[in-house]
Each structure stands twice: as C-alpha cells, then as structure tokens.
Amino acid sequence: MSQFLGRQDCIESLRRDIIDLQGVVLEVFSRTGPVRCHSWKYPDKLSCNLDLVSLLDRYDFVDGEDEFNQHSHIVLLELVIDR
Template structure:
C-alpha cells in the first residue's frame, strides 16, 4: 500500500473528493448556516473557517518531489477526514 503514497493519481483523486465534499458542505450550510465545530486537522480553528482553496493549492502534486508528495497525500487524506 505504501507504493501508492504520493502518486499523482491518488493525490488528484483526493483533491476531487475534497471538492465534492466541500460542495456538499456548502449546500448544507446554505440551509442551516455554518456548523461551528473545531477542525480535526487544525484544532485551533473552526472547521467552517478553513480556507480549503489555499490548503488544496499548498498540498498539490509536484513532479520530482517524492517526499513532499507523500506529505501532501497524507494531509489531503486528513482533510477528507476533517470534512
């Protein structure tokens, strides 16, 4: 399983999942208002205050940067859990 860590296709899939999840969350928020709970990934922030665009831009795949890509993969997976 570790051979999948940091692969471009895995990171792209996680990014698509995050976009879908964020869309569903925004749809719920439009009806209920923001839900004010601490973020699991960033406990010092409310989950509704995370700048998902900035986080997804920061943790993207970079050719030739295996260690960073593995880190990005883990962070994006944690953000899926956080959502």
C-alpha cells in the same frame, strides 16, 4: 498500499474528493447555517473557516518531490476526514 502514497493520480483523486465534499458541506450549510466546530486537522481553527483553496494549492503534486508528495497525500487524507 504504501506503493500508492504520493502518486499523482491518488493526490488528484483526493483533491477532487475534497472539492466534492466541500460542495456538499456548503449545500447543507445553506439550509442549516454553518456548524461551529473545531477542525480535526487544525484544532485552533473552526472547520467552516478553513481556506481550502489555499490548502489545496499548498498540498498539490510536485514532480520529482517524492517526500513532499507523500506528505501532501497524508494531509489531503486528513482534510477528507476534516470535512
């Protein structure tokens, strides 16, 4: 499985998954109100207060930056868990 770590298609898929999950979270919040729990990825912040747009911009695929892309892949997986 490590051969997939940092691949552009994997990172793009994770980004779409996070956007989809966030849409579902917002739909639930519209009915129940925000859930005030700490983020798994950023325990010093509330999960509902994470700026996902800036996080997705920060951890996007960069051509020729294999190490950064592998790091981004892992961070995006952690954000899926956090959602």
